[in-house]
Amino acid sequence: MAGEAICFRHVTKKYGDLTVLEDFCLSVNQGEFLTVIGRSGCGKTTALKMVNALLKPDLGEVIVAGQNVSKADQIALRRKIGYVIQSIGLFPHMSVSKNIAYVPSLSRQWNKETEKREVARLLETVGLKPEIGERYPSELSGGQKQRVGIARALAGNPEILLMDEPFGAVDAITRRALQDELLRLQKELKITVMFVTHDIREAVRLGTRVLVMETGRIAQLDTPEKIIRQPADDFVKQLFSDGDGF
Numbered sequence: 328m329a330g331e332a333i334c335f336r337h338v339t340k341k342y343g344d345l346t347v348l349e350d351f352c353l354s355v356n357q358g359e360f361l362t363v364i365g366r367s368g369c370g371k372t373t374a375l376k377m378v379n380a381l382l383k384p385d386l387g388e389v390i391v392a393g394q395n396v397s398k399a400d401q402i403a404l405r406r407k408i409g410y411v412i413q414s415i416g417l418f419p420h421m422s423v424s425k426n427i428a429y430v431p432s433l434s435r436q437w438n439k440e441t442e443k444r445e446v447a448r449l450l451e452t453v454g455l456k457p458e459i460g461e462r463y464p465s466e467l468s469g470g471q472k473q474r475v476g477i478a479r480a481l482a483g484n485p486e487i488l489l490m491d492e493p494f495g496a497v498d499a500i501t502r503r504a505l506q507d508e509l510l511r512l513q514k515e516l517k518i519t520v521m522f523v524t525h526d527i528r529e530a531v532r533l534g535t536r537v538l539v540m541e542t543g544r545i546a547q548l549d550t551p552e553k554i555i556r557q558p559a560d561d562f563v564k565q566l567f568s569d570g571d572g573f
């Protein structure tokens with residue numbers, strides 16, 4: 328049986344008076360592709376950022392690979408966890424290669440040769456030609472930027488990939504291609520993915536399990552088939568009748 332990659336144990340998170348997560352419990356298996364769906368403001372990004380300790384719980388704990396992330400060495404933790412967001416945050420003054428090599432270079436993990444080899448391998452992994460490495464982010468299409476963002480997150484072979492609405496800004500055709508690529512990648516690398524989206528079709532297409540969130544609580548956590556066939560309540564049912572989700 329696969330081990331547990333990520334675990335939320337009775338996590339409560341507040342911003343001032345606003346409680347975003349309350350007694351939130353979740354276990355994600357190694358190699359699982361978990362999609363998280365819910366309305367804007369329901370706490371998806373907050374939950375995701377707690378996995379790589381960008382945010383800390385007020386109560387409870389978040390465990391990654393058996394370790395409480397609040398107590399873990401933060402640099403080692405970031406190396407274990409790739410993070411992809413919609414606005415990518417590629418550094419505009421750095422070439423694609425330098426962007427991809429950024430995190431490993433911080434801890435001097437790669438020498439020149441390793442960097443060259445790894446960047447070429449990562450570009451290929453995300454379906455880009457090696458020449459792209461010499462370009463700058465402003466010279467890329469939206470879909471290409473997103474692929475570079477994924478390559479950068481995969482640098483250093485993380486065990487976990489956190490993705491926060493990564494394909495929200497690209498057109499439908501590119502989005503579909505990126506989804507296919509990501510599914511292939513995830514199977515190949517056997518990486519654990521936690522993927523936030525507000526598109527129900529994307530959630531059921533990608534997830535081995537789908538977590539439906541409603542203002543800080545779990546409305547349903549199940550396989551896509553189960554969620555479609557047996558929605559836990561009206562809230563989940565509503566999701567599908569709205570077509571596009573939220």
Ligand SMILES: Nc1ncnc2c1ncn2[C@@H]1O[C@H](COP(=O)(O)OP(=O)(O)O)[C@@H](O)[C@H]1O
Pocket residue numbers: 342345347365366367368369370371372373374
């Ligand atoms: N740094 C912050 N300070 C205060 N409130 C915040 C902060 N970050 C998020 N929030 C609030 O917490 C709630 C959940 O936010 P978030 O996790 O970003 O939601 P989602 O990603 O599901 O759209 C929202 O009401 C948001 O306005």
Ligand SMILES: [Mg+2]
Pocket residue numbers: 371372373491
């Ligand atoms: Mg968000």
